[in-house]
Amino acid sequence: MSSALARYESFLIQNVSTISSLESTLRSVTWLLPGRFKDAELVSEALSASLNALSLYHDTLLTRAIESEPKYKPLLPPSLHSRFTRAWADNHARYRWTARTLELIRFVELLLEMGLRRKVTAKNRWRAIVMLEAVKVVLKFILLRITRRPSMSPPIPERDIDPESLPPPSNRSSPTLVPSSLGSSPPGTPEHLQNNHEPLPPHPLLSTPPPTNKTTVVEDFLLSKVLTTSSVRHPMSLVKPLLSPQEWIAESIYTLRPFIYVLLLSSERERKSSRPLMVSLALELLSRNLRRTPSNSSVLERQEYARRDRDLFWYLFRGSIWESWTRPKLESLADRSAQWPVLGILGALLRDWMPLIDEYYYYTST
Numbered sequence: 001m002s003s004a005l006a007r008y009e010s011f012l013i014q015n016v017s018t019i020s021s022l023e024s025t026l027r028s029v030t031w032l033l034p035g036r037f038k039d040a041e042l043v044s045e046a047l048s049a050s051l052n053a054l055s056l057y058h059d060t061l062l063t064r065a066i067e068s069e070p071k072y073k074p075l076l077p078p079s080l081h082s083r084f085t086r087a088w089a090d091n092h093a094r095y096r097w098t099a100r101t102l103e104l105i106r107f108v109e110l111l112l113e114m115g116l117r118r119k120v121t122a123k124n125r126w127r128a129i130v131m132l133e134a135v136k137v138v139l140k141f142i143l144l145r146i147t148r149r150p151s152m153s154p155p156i157p158e159r160d161i162d163p164e165s166l167p168p169p170s171n172r173s174s175p176t177l178v179p180s181s182l183g184s185s186p187p188g189t190p191e192h193l194q195n196n197h198e199p200l201p202p203h204p205l206l207s208t209p210p211p212t213n214k215t216t217v218v219e220d221f222l223l224s225k226v227l228t229t230s231s232v233r234h235p236m237s238l239v240k241p242l243l244s245p246q247e248w249i250a251e252s253i254y255t256l257r258p259f260i261y262v263l264l265l266s267s268e269r270e271r272k273s274s275r276p277l278m279v280s281l282a283l284e285l286l287s288r289n290l291r292r293t294p295s296n297s298s299v300l301e302r303q304e305y306a307r308r309d310r311d312l313f314w315y316l317f318r319g320s321i322w323e324s325w326t327r328p329k330l331e332s333l334a335d336r337s338a339q340w341p342v343l344g345i346l347g348a349l350l351r352d353w354m355p356l357i358d359e360y361y362y363y364t365s366t
Helices: 002-014 016-030 040-067 080-091 093-119 122-147 214-225 245-265 275-290 299-317 319-337 341-359
Strands: none
Touching: 002 016, 002 040, 016 040, 040 093, 080 093, 080 299, 093 122, 122 245, 245 275, 275 299, 275 319, 299 319, 319 341
């Protein structure tokens, strides 16, 4: 088993660019599958969940290969999010496994909901969703206790590795790939000119250019000029710890908000009212008002809070807001675009996706 994993790791490193392109292509396909045939949304989500889990495993292998390769030098420095999450994952095993478990749950939660909708009653399906959200809340509070800082999303490093910048693992090239470059030596003298006493001057397009370090010098100069306070700060110090009770309350409300929302939705009577939506939105705004205002140097924390503010957009696809305002607007847009050649395809895709928002909670959850 270990030899098979070693061969797969070697295959991944040698073909990382091709595999990354294949992953991206398959992810694009998952957006086009819903509505094409029966249970197409289930096939689409199963493919998406499998790709996400496989990408998480690939990221682990690539990170391990880079750490063992002293010649690797990234063209651009890693993002602040990658530095922060990777530092915590490398230094705390409990953080690493808790974050990975949380991400795996997020990968498969919609797939589980689709399977439950086909096998159990609506009441049992919502019970399972409540239990799943309870597990996620426990994992989030474990991460919060370890870091004592606002939670990042995702809690694991995102892939920021350029496949083309990876050095070859060995001198022997992969048999599955076409060589990237041809020989650099100029062609020899033709036979009918070999008896000439004076050699012809080499053509400038056929001569080997002299070696130059201009690119490396320029890159090093640019990299030296983009340093900021966040660039030289220790990765674990990119986000300041939570200090005051108000900051802890704000983060706790933000963590508990999805669980409280699902708990209210689990009641059939509450699902028909606007109360779950209003309570969830009120908790979201309360957490936003109680949280601290990060300083200008706290770039990563400001980025995280900006992402949370953008997630408020998803309330347009929930509850009474979706039923009374957003869905009629989208239906009208799909009807008007049906007469246009290209826009008609987008309108058809929109109609295929709208029923999924009605049927599944995790399509619009954050």
